[in-house]
Amino acid sequence: MKTINLFGLKLQFEVKRNRYSDENIYSKEYSLREKLIYIILVMFIIAFSSKISLLSNQNNYKVGDIVKADLYAPNTIIFKDQGAKEKIIEGIIRDSGKEYIYSSDVEKLYFDYFDDFFKRINQLKNGASNGLESNLLERNTNKKIPYTLIEELVSLKEKELDRVEKASKKFLIEAYKDGIVQEKNSIFYREPADKKYEKLNELEKKIVDIFISPNYIYDEVKTKKNIREKVSQINDQYVEIKAGTLIAKTGEVLNERRIKILEACGIYSYKKSFSLIFANILYLGIVSSLFYNLFFNNYRKIILNKNYYRSSMLILAGILLTFRILNNDWMYFIPIDTAFFLLILLVEKNYAISLFSFMLFFLMPILNYNLQYFTIYFISMAFAAHIVAKITTRSGIIAAGIQLSILKVTLYLLLSYFSEIESFTVAIIVGLILLSGLVSGMLTIAFLPYFEKTFNILTIFRLLELGDLSHPLLKKISVEAPGTFQHSVMVATLSENAAAAIGANTVFCRVASYYHDLGKTKRPKFYVENQQNGENPHNKISPFMSTLIITSHTKDGAELAKEYQIPKEIRDIMYEHQGTTFLAYFYNAAKNIDPNVEKEEFRYSGPKPKTKESAIIMLADSIEAAIRSLDEKSPIAMESMIRKIINGKIEDNQLSEANLTFKEIEIIIKTFVKTLVSIHHVRIKYPGQK
Incomplete structure (x- = not known):
């Protein structure tokens, strides 16, 4: 009995070693738990072993580091190149024309003000008028007209005044034609009017400044909407990196895009490696817990049958080790359907579906969480269960394998269309899936008699032979x-x-x-x-x-x-x-x-x-x-x-x-x-x- 005094309180507790009686050890429930734990351990260890390399990773690269040695892609991957997409978007934004609201009335209105202004200047010069009504003009143009400008124009000779008027008007005609643009609080001339403006003399510039008004108003809302529409049409950019491709040269400075390629190929920094190790353990732990609860409550009789249990264990371990040993480039060729066919024929359909589903979950770490592969085989599993359950001849197994491969090819082509995978790669994988379907059926026929005799399991084919x-x-x-x-x-x-x-x-x-x-x-x-x-x-x-x-x-x-x-x-x-x-x-x-x-x-x-x-x-x-x-x-x-x-x-x-x-x-x-x-x-x- 352990006693602890804490804040005036006495806490007592006793720790005893849990002793199992012979009755508990040899009970069916204890045996069931033991068998399930063995299955989980086998699948967990094989799946987790694919991530052990993360712990032995000798690289610790980050943005700005220099590559110590040439790095090659260990597997063929489809890399989602976000950087390439961003560059395309930047180009669209840069090249997209701005949207403006054009007003044709501005030009006509200000030319009327211009003609009226020079008409009054001429009247003032000839003595036909005592003064210029500048207040009205200032209100119309919203510009201040300096008195010195009026005096300077009046003092000019008629020929010079006429020349100034014509030069100013000519520029205004060309400027309005080219466009006078307003963006936010700034007004500017478009080319080539901006260069012509620089050639005007100071007097002409003062006159022109009074009678210009933007006839193109920048429409920010419409411009942004137009850019958004163009950007929305840009698909994700994918790059296929083949196994053995040089992805980083010695001495190369790593940028953010290159780091992402390294991570996609499985070359991580220490920090990323340990976080991935933890994530994989958490994932496998959750899947293992779900597996234990489902099979403990629903498949007791099958698990406790030593022949069913041993055959299931052998099939599971065989398929998982095959995936573990072979390169992921061959994942679509590995005859995984053989495992499903054998489980249905040897044991029972619902048990086979449940066990095969969890096997796919345990395969995910080995396949680097290839969701496309998981989706294809998870969907096709229901179809496989339907057709295999109706098979009564061994030759029908090959037909089932081919039918199933056709369904998987259809699903793969559909998913590849949305993923935009290179057509050459798609053609190769389609061939591998079809070949895998044929091989799966043949291997099932080859292995089934050995499983039947080794584990003395009764199948429909064994029944027909015994009959x-x-x-x-x-x-x-x-x-x-x-x-x-x-x-x-x-x-x-x-x-x-x-x-x-x-x-x-x-x-x-x-x-x-x-x-x-x-x-x-x-x-x-x-x-x-x-x-x-x-x-x-x-x-x-x-x-x-x-x-x-x-x-x-x-x-x-x-x-x-x-x-x-x-x-x-x-x-x-x-x-x-x-x-x-x-x-x-x-x-x-x-x-x-x-x-x-x-x-x-x-x-x-x-x-x-x-x-x-x-x-x-x-x-x-x-x-x-x-x-x-x-x-x-x-x-x-x-x-x-x-x-x-x-x-x-x-x-x-x-x-x-x-x-x-x-x-x-x-x-x-x-x-x-x-x-x-x-x-x-x-x-x-x-x-x-x-």
Whole structure:
């Protein structure tokens, strides 16, 4: 117990090491957590290893530094050149003409003032007027007219006054024609009027200054709007830098644009490197947390299945290491679809989608967060799940790979159009995507059998192979227990039709039915369907021994199937198809010998059916055998027998662990009746038959 005195308060706390009991360590929840942590560690380490080079970065460049050694681009990148875009914008601003408001009335109005002014000067000079009304003119022109200017003009000789008037007016005509511009608070002449103005004498300049007024007013709002419209049409500028391109020479002074190119290629300063390391750890930590919560709550059963878990781990590690080892220039060629195809075919569609999605998230650090790649494969994943789930032949996998690659090419071309990637690069990547689709399908076909056998996983293709009647075990049944074989074929027909009616796995029901009574090959003569000439071995042994022999066929079949590497799902059917069914015949026979015999000794060991498929096979097995005993195989008689058997199974609690509904049971009954009627239909008698 630790005690701390703080501000008059006594704080006590105790630290103990967490001890896990054996019960906790070996619990399913503990095992699930452990397995998930292993998956996360593998993906985290592989993804984070791609950023370890940031810690060993020997460069510490910043703007203004001199390059110590030639630097080459480690990968091919598409660089968004912001500097190039800014230069184009600067050129547009520089070259864009300014917008002005033109007024044609100004020129006419001021020429009227000019003519009126010289008219009054001439009148004043000739004595026709006592004075010049300068106040009115000053108000009109908003210019101060110096009295000395008037005196100077009046004192001129007529020829000189006429010359000054003509020279001034000529300049004003040309100036208004070229344009007198006002921008904010300044007024100036356009070329060439500004140069002509300099050639005027002082008197002419004074006169001209009075009678000029801007006829072009700078429109700042319209000018800025025009520039904005032009700038908005400029797209981002992208530069493709190939792997191995010299991006900085020794002795070169680095500017801001060059620094951005270095960073885009993955050459960072120490400060930037550590910030990126922290960002990657944070990103991978968030993704890992989401992965843990999703899979812990939704995929417990799959993760706890060691075969599914190991195969998933191998696929994940294989793909991530492939991306880690190969250069990112080959990212579109790497057959990542193989991983998705294998996960769907080996495990389950929803699990495959979830696992593949997170694998893409963990790939992002390795691919330098290439969002275009992520988007293409994330979108195409849904289409892939749809088409692969419907595949029933191995050749269909190659077709799925090609179809998927066509979708990815379409998405890539669409995204490339908006990204403005160089057309040559686009053509190469399109070729790589198409080739990757073909290779993905071929690799899936190549790897799938090894995964099926190594991890003993049942796929649709493995089921179809096991359903081949030339399989050694099926041949063994047909030769050593022909009656059992015929019975199994009938059960397969019944269960397959019933499974199709309620949406269960039809292929699994058919194939599992072929093998469900495999154990009867050990002592075939002890089962009535294999007995000949009315000879029954049970008549020579006790009912206790008979019960032991009969009930052992479930275990015998599972052990023999294991030797031949028959998947666990089918071996489970061998155990479950009899559940804990009661052997009433031998019980009654034993009771005659020993009245105190226990009823439970005459039951199969189980377990009870745990799936719809297992329950269907149990019902089909019992019904097929019972129908054989009917003398009259009419639809009514068969339906009555079927309902009696199924009700007996329900009352005996044999279907309590299977997720069958009463509605589905009714559908199964009708399907059984329909199938059996077609099998036991009445034939037309041939001529001469009684």
